[in-house]
Amino acid sequence: MTRLCRTFQTAPAAVPRENSAKYLDSGLTAEGFEAPDWLAPDIEDGTAPSMKAEALENTIDRLPEYGPDFGGEIWPRVEWSYADPSFRERGVDQIDRLVGEAGDHLDGVVVPKVGRRDDVERARAAVAEAEREYGYDDGSIGLSVIVETARAFSDLREIARLGEDSRLTGLIFGPVDYTAELGGRAMDGQRPQWAAMLERLSNEASAADLVAVGGPFDQLFHERAGVTYYNAPGYADQVTREATIGIDGSWSLHPKQTVQANRIHMPTAEELERDVGKIERFVEAKAEGSGAVVLDGQMVDEATYKNFANTVATVRAIDETHPEQTADRYDADLVERARAVELGFA
Amino acid sequence: MTRLCRTFQTAPAAVPRENSAKYLDSGLTAEGFEAPDWLAPDIEDGTAPSMKAEALENTIDRLPEYGPDFGGEIWPRVEWSYADPSFRERGVDQIDRLVGEAGDHLDGVVVPKVGRRDDVERARAAVAEAEREYGYDDGSIGLSVIVETARAFSDLREIARLGEDSRLTGLIFGPVDYTAELGGRAMDGQRPQWAAMLERLSNEASAADLVAVGGPFDQLFHERAGVTYYNAPGYADQVTREATIGIDGSWSLHPKQTVQANRIHMPTAEELERDVGKIERFVEAKAEGSGAVVLDGQMVDEATYKNFANTVATVRAIDETHPEQTADRYDADLVERARAVELGFA
Amino acid sequence: MTRLCRTFQTAPAAVPRENSAKYLDSGLTAEGFEAPDWLAPDIEDGTAPSMKAEALENTIDRLPEYGPDFGGEIWPRVEWSYADPSFRERGVDQIDRLVGEAGDHLDGVVVPKVGRRDDVERARAAVAEAEREYGYDDGSIGLSVIVETARAFSDLREIARLGEDSRLTGLIFGPVDYTAELGGRAMDGQRPQWAAMLERLSNEASAADLVAVGGPFDQLFHERAGVTYYNAPGYADQVTREATIGIDGSWSLHPKQTVQANRIHMPTAEELERDVGKIERFVEAKAEGSGAVVLDGQMVDEATYKNFANTVATVRAIDETHPEQTADRYDADLVERARAVELGFA
Structure with a gap:
């Protein structure tokens, strides 16, 4: 959506x-x-x-x-x-x-x-x-x-x-x-x-x-x-x-x-930082070949992962139509990471 | 109903x-x-x-x-x-x-x-x-x-x-x-x-x-x-x-x-007083031609209005079958106003 | 079930x-x-x-x-x-x-x-x-x-x-x-x-x-x-x-x-004791011919009765597949009463 x-x-x-x-x-x-x-x-x-x-x-x-x-x-x-x-x-x-x-x-x-x-x-x-x-x-x-x-x-x-x-x-x-x-x-x-x-x-x-x-x-x-x-x-x-x-x-x-x-209805800076970070760490752990990744005491599967990805996808949609809103709420670095991170699970 | x-x-x-x-x-x-x-x-x-x-x-x-x-x-x-x-x-x-x-x-x-x-x-x-x-x-x-x-x-x-x-x-x-x-x-x-x-x-x-x-x-x-x-x-x-x-x-x-x-399941005297009063004030404001009537900080539209009207309609139904109950609970004046007030919105 | x-x-x-x-x-x-x-x-x-x-x-x-x-x-x-x-x-x-x-x-x-x-x-x-x-x-x-x-x-x-x-x-x-x-x-x-x-x-x-x-x-x-x-x-x-x-x-x-x-998802000993007891008292009252049995201030009808019976039926199912679990949780006497009590309402 x-x-x-x-x-x-x-x-x-x-x-x-x-x-x-x-x-x-x-x-x-x-x-x-x-x-x-x-x-x-x-x-x-x-x-x-x-x-x-x-x-x-x-x-x-x-x-x-x-x-x-x-x-x-x-x-x-x-x-x-x-x-x-x-x-x-x-x-x-x-x-x-x-x-x-x-x-x-x-x-x-x-x-x-x-x-x-x-x-x-x-x-x-x-x-x-x-x-x-x-x-x-x-x-x-x-x-x-x-x-x-x-x-x-x-x-x-x-x-x-x-x-x-x-x-x-x-x-x-x-x-x-x-x-x-x-x-x-x-x-x-x-x-x-x-x-x-x-x-x-x-x-x-x-x-x-x-x-x-x-x-x-x-x-x-x-x-x-x-x-x-x-x-x-x-x-x-x-x-x-x-x-x-x-x-x-x-x-x-x-x-x-x-x-x-x-x-x-817009992720907080903390939520975005957390979920971009989780995806980044997830991608890293995935690359190391381990299957069921555990982050912060939670097992992450495809479904759990989607929750993090939803945060990033929403921010990207806001960023496209209201860049002044993302600029106001997030550090420029964080917006850049949200734009850059790879969102696919597999 | x-x-x-x-x-x-x-x-x-x-x-x-x-x-x-x-x-x-x-x-x-x-x-x-x-x-x-x-x-x-x-x-x-x-x-x-x-x-x-x-x-x-x-x-x-x-x-x-x-x-x-x-x-x-x-x-x-x-x-x-x-x-x-x-x-x-x-x-x-x-x-x-x-x-x-x-x-x-x-x-x-x-x-x-x-x-x-x-x-x-x-x-x-x-x-x-x-x-x-x-x-x-x-x-x-x-x-x-x-x-x-x-x-x-x-x-x-x-x-x-x-x-x-x-x-x-x-x-x-x-x-x-x-x-x-x-x-x-x-x-x-x-x-x-x-x-x-x-x-x-x-x-x-x-x-x-x-x-x-x-x-x-x-x-x-x-x-x-x-x-x-x-x-x-x-x-x-x-x-x-x-x-x-x-x-x-x-x-x-x-x-x-x-x-x-x-x-x-019977409106309180306060509810009836309030809703009869709101309808009376609404009818008055309506007659003065203003569109979106504001009562007590709430905008009143047809839907909001129905909530007030429901109160009055219920009291009328009780009054028809159990007049001793309406007589017990409400002042005679208030019952009279509930019977008299015009209920249509338009 | x-x-x-x-x-x-x-x-x-x-x-x-x-x-x-x-x-x-x-x-x-x-x-x-x-x-x-x-x-x-x-x-x-x-x-x-x-x-x-x-x-x-x-x-x-x-x-x-x-x-x-x-x-x-x-x-x-x-x-x-x-x-x-x-x-x-x-x-x-x-x-x-x-x-x-x-x-x-x-x-x-x-x-x-x-x-x-x-x-x-x-x-x-x-x-x-x-x-x-x-x-x-x-x-x-x-x-x-x-x-x-x-x-x-x-x-x-x-x-x-x-x-x-x-x-x-x-x-x-x-x-x-x-x-x-x-x-x-x-x-x-x-x-x-x-x-x-x-x-x-x-x-x-x-x-x-x-x-x-x-x-x-x-x-x-x-x-x-x-x-x-x-x-x-x-x-x-x-x-x-x-x-x-x-x-x-x-x-x-x-x-x-x-x-x-x-x-x-297993009844507590208190629940089992209470519900076995209620059924035992219910069966007794029923035998004395009185219709609407009142237990502990509650009227008991067939539907109420089913709630007690569910407790007993669940314990029996656990007892069949995991007798060590029922033995651990309940007194042997209570398990015996749960096995013995008659469960039909009529």
């Missing part, structure tokens, strides 16, 4: 400000660690119903302007609902206009609130239809879905398998809608974490070579004694849990979240 | 007492918070083998007497086993007699120890057959199953989907049988909680619009220094975990458990 | 020592609690690529010598990969030679890194083919698979169902490869425990009457102030978590781990 999506940042595509594209503009022009790997101009729930038309216009207007210089991928979120055909009609129209008027600057579209597999197939058909209509190559416009209904989780294996030979690219968790649909409640202030469902999401995404993204964290700010402050630990804890189980990226609602998720 | 099942109380339908229907009578005549939403006269594991015939007679005898005044639903638990045809034969006979002699007072039957989907289809056919034989409308007698075998969990998605267009109404977890079948053990006194399986149960129930019910908690009493006391915290902790992940109701073995589960 | 597999010990079948079969020999001749229920001569990841041919020869050489006196089962691990046909070709050759030259001493083969169901069917066909070629009865050589890829977990239900009427015997978890494939990371030193996936593995194994085995624990040794010591608590914690959810056995990389897992 070398498709980089440490961060999936949604930006309301129209807000009631003097510049209604304020958040869209700032997402598209963010720099350094504030630049998300994927930016999702949000025409859906983040935008007021009265401003959705303007949100679509803003997106179509801004992509040709900022898209060419934006380092990451661009994935507008359109309207949809497995339960409501009027939402799907609006979604189909939005997909049609986005592909027709800004298709050169789109990596794909994000479709929320999908139901069972047949509903995902409907969304897929809408993208394929727009692609054909405007002369884009088959499969050139991607589709990612937000998994936030009981029906989508029930069919998750079947939905993910649509991705094995098609345009489906990412599975993104939507816990707020999901909790509401299941009738879950924040007891004693604790919302459900859906640990089992996240393991399944990570598994099915990997089984079909899709990107897996965690859900949004909306407790952006806390207040204490009259001072409101950014809730940095709360978001970091969630992103850390996601990274542990192989969720590739995290949902960001704010540039500060993007900074955190970009960093947490 | 407006079918109310905060409590699924099993009552042994015959016990070796002067009045062998003692527990059945007390369940059917319970009042206030002791009244379960669903009462299951238990002809299965709660009743001794030698008393099962009497248990069936007691049930058939008492339902016409107490059923009309019982506020909740009545769901006798019959015998069954995916692994043993003699149990299934007894179950089919029990279903036949219950529908034939007390069908007017039954909401459905509970079938335990089901296996894979084909076994649930057998149980469904038994209910359909009795319904036809005694002239009840197709689908008027419900079926709920106890999910307590490895085979039923393996087929859970397929079993739940039987409910999409049929009489299947509820999925009830049975952890004791389940743990035994998997060979699980209470290590250091800790029994497995099956957190992942409960998430799946909640998900598949919601995906097919079924009621999900947690498993029994049989450590009813503790003893300390010669005094035996009701284990109130133990049960409350389990019910709280279930409510968090959207399990609709909890299994009760005792009127005190029914009191607790009815209350825990 | 009476197939005993408390321990699945892998032994590298060739190492660069004077006696290259050192670990294989010591596994096959281990005694007492060091004797694994299943020994897996490892021709795969535990053996260096340059020594794999020698590993196969060692296995074929040692099984006729030590197999007849080895108390447990023998399951060599061959090479395989769902993703790489050259690995599968080597695996097919290894299976052919093992069955052809040591088939009398094999209980089955362990195939790692399987993918979706069709890949497991390929492995199954390879065993069937060797069986036919060398005149063994159909199904006499078993197949167990290591579940360590996203594809295998995605298809776990379908793979397990192959075991319902075939040679498939065990599902063994492989967390290191699995974590690598999903891109999981040890954050703050914590590796993912995959609790939800283990619940599924335990469930699907039980649903198809297969043995379920947990994953290896490779942090064998810790170092403190210059002294390296065996990490007994770390492994015991993992095995305990596995036993709680009905995982039948644990993976062992070292005789000390085998000692621990054999003991943890």
Whole structure:
């Protein structure tokens, strides 16, 4: 998996400000660690119903302007609902206009609130239809879905398998809608974490070579004694849990979240030093002919080895698209070693 | 989901007492918070083998007497086993007699120890057959199953989907049988909680619009220094975990458990005040035209909104069937606001 | 489930020592609690690529010598990969030679890194083919698979169902490869425990009457102030978590781990005393005609009863194959009571 999506940042595509594209503009022009790997101009729930038309216009207007210089991928979120055909009609129209008027600057579209597999197939058909209509190559416009209904989780294996030979690219968790649909409640202030469902999401995404993204964290700010402050630990804890189980990226609602998720889904200098070092020592021991190499009290086999190699491969992918991030975090020597080390096991 | 099942109380339908229907009578005549939403006269594991015939007679005898005044639903638990045809034969006979002699007072039957989907289809056919034989409308007698075998969990998605267009109404977890079948053990006194399986149960129930019910908690009493006391915290902790992940109701073995589960699966006054208030403020902000409403540091979209609305909808459902419970717990003003507030998002 | 597999010990079948079969020999001749229920001569990841041919020869050489006196089962691990046909070709050759030259001493083969169901069917066909070629009865050589890829977990239900009427015997978890494939990371030193996936593995194994085995624990040794010591608590914690959810056995990389897992998956004297006692009291109460028996504040039904009976059944299985282990752990009186007590519920 070398498709980089440490961060999936949604930006309301129209807000009631003097510049209604304020958040869209700032997402598209963010720099350094504030630049998300994927930016999702949000025409859906983040935008007021009265401003959705303007949100679509803003997106179509801004992509040709900022898209060419934006380092990451661009994935507008359109309207949809497995339960409501009027939402799907609006979604189909939005997909049609986005592909027709800004298709050169789109990596794909994000479709929320999908139901069972047949509903995902409907969304897929809408993208394929727009692609054909405007002369884009088959499969050139991607589709990612937000998994936030009981029906989508029930069919998750079947939905993910649509991705094995098609345009489906990412599975993104939507816990707020999901909790509401299941009738879950924040007891004693604790919302459900859906640990089992996240393991399944990570598994099915990997089984079909899709990107897996965690859900949004909306407790952006806390207040204490009259001072409101950014809730940095709360978001970091969630992103850390996601990274542990192989969720590739995290949902960001704010540039500060993007900074955190970009960093947490990026190996630390210690991790990179350790894993580059292990691979170097492994290659050396291998050359000396001994079979089961023992490093730091652990037996290393091909599977163990892959864990070290994953660290290096991720750093290489970041280095290609955001060299300023690798330069910021690692010594130049270490980056050089990560570029140079041989990654094959055999 | 407006079918109310905060409590699924099993009552042994015959016990070796002067009045062998003692527990059945007390369940059917319970009042206030002791009244379960669903009462299951238990002809299965709660009743001794030698008393099962009497248990069936007691049930058939008492339902016409107490059923009309019982506020909740009545769901006798019959015998069954995916692994043993003699149990299934007894179950089919029990279903036949219950529908034939007390069908007017039954909401459905509970079938335990089901296996894979084909076994649930057998149980469904038994209910359909009795319904036809005694002239009840197709689908008027419900079926709920106890999910307590490895085979039923393996087929859970397929079993739940039987409910999409049929009489299947509820999925009830049975952890004791389940743990035994998997060979699980209470290590250091800790029994497995099956957190992942409960998430799946909640998900598949919601995906097919079924009621999900947690498993029994049989450590009813503790003893300390010669005094035996009701284990109130133990049960409350389990019910709280279930409510968090959207399990609709909890299994009760005792009127005190029914009191607790009815209350825990009922929003607190603070929750109702908060969520009615949020909806009122949301409606106001919406009327002022601003799109992404921020309340208490959280952005509110349609999905977030549903969480508030769920609270109000549950209270309304309780208020319709148990007005004494809403009167007990909430100020009259607050109940009035919950009845009055407009629940649509758009 | 009476197939005993408390321990699945892998032994590298060739190492660069004077006696290259050192670990294989010591596994096959281990005694007492060091004797694994299943020994897996490892021709795969535990053996260096340059020594794999020698590993196969060692296995074929040692099984006729030590197999007849080895108390447990023998399951060599061959090479395989769902993703790489050259690995599968080597695996097919290894299976052919093992069955052809040591088939009398094999209980089955362990195939790692399987993918979706069709890949497991390929492995199954390879065993069937060797069986036919060398005149063994159909199904006499078993197949167990290591579940360590996203594809295998995605298809776990379908793979397990192959075991319902075939040679498939065990599902063994492989967390290191699995974590690598999903891109999981040890954050703050914590590796993912995959609790939800283990619940599924335990469930699907039980649903198809297969043995379920947990994953290896490779942090064998810790170092403190210059002294390296065996990490007994770390492994015991993992095995305990596995036993709680009905995982039948644990993976062992070292005789000390085998000692621990054999003991943890074996009821303690207190457990056996308690459960034999409960069954004795239950049988007594039953004879007195009372239905719902209450023991120690818990209502006992058939399902509860099975938990006690499982304890006794496991001890009996150990007593048959390793009487020195039951003699070591329990009083002779208690073993006698466990042998004598009647286990049926009805």
